[in-house]
Amino acid sequence: xxxxxxxxxxxxxxxxxxxxxxxxxxxxxxxxxxxxxxxxxxxxxxxxxxxxxxxxxxxxxxxxxxxxxxxxxxxxxxxxxxxxxxxxxxxxxxxxxxxxxxxxxxxxxxxxxxxxxxxxxxxx
Numbered sequence: 001x002x003x004x005x006x007x008x009x010x011x012x013x014x015x016x017x018x019x020x021x022x023x024x025x026x027x028x029x030x031x032x033x034x035x036x037x038x039x040x041x042x043x044x045x046x047x048x049x050x051x052x053x054x055x056x057x058x059x060x061x062x063x064x065x066x067x068x069x070x071x072x073x074x075x076x077x078x079x080x081x082x083x084x085x086x087x088x089x090x091x092x093x094x095x096x097x098x099x100x101x102x103x104x105x106x107x108x109x110x111x112x113x114x115x116x117x118x119x120x121x122x123x124x
Contacts, residue, residue, distance in 0.1 A: 028122040029058060034077040036111040040093075047115035048101050055100075055121045066124040071102035074118030083109045 033050035037043040052069075059067045076087035087106050096103045105115040 028120055030072050030074065030118060030120050031055060031058060032074040032077060032116055032118045034079065034114060034116040036079060036108050036114045038112050040105065040113045043113040043115040044096060044103060044105060047103055047117040048098070051101050051117040051119050055119060058121050062123065064123040068122050068124055069100040070120045070122075071097050071100060072118040072120040073102045073104075074116060076104045076106055076114070076116045078109070079111075079114065080109045 031051060031054045033047050033054055035043055035046035035050055037046060055067060055069050058064075076092065078084045078087050087104075092104055092106045094105045096105070101117040101119050103115050103117040105113060108114040
């Protein structure tokens, strides 16, 4: 009897934890932003700025009163997918992680430099 009760309690606890995690995941989205430029600094700066703009747009679209933004690694996004469908590791020249973005920068096909920034945006 005790084992059966213990099993039921553990099962209910596992369901509660799963439900809580699902609810938390529903209040978060991963965003990414890619920018190309003639200089490394501009590509980095603009991809981060576009990620911040995307986070603000998501907040407004969802009607959230406040958000938290944390870095999230995302796949680098090549603009010219017909020429380069994925970004090979040998063209990635740097990654930069801040409080809000995880940015991967790589050499472009048509432009010199490209950076993709990723963030996880959650409702507070």
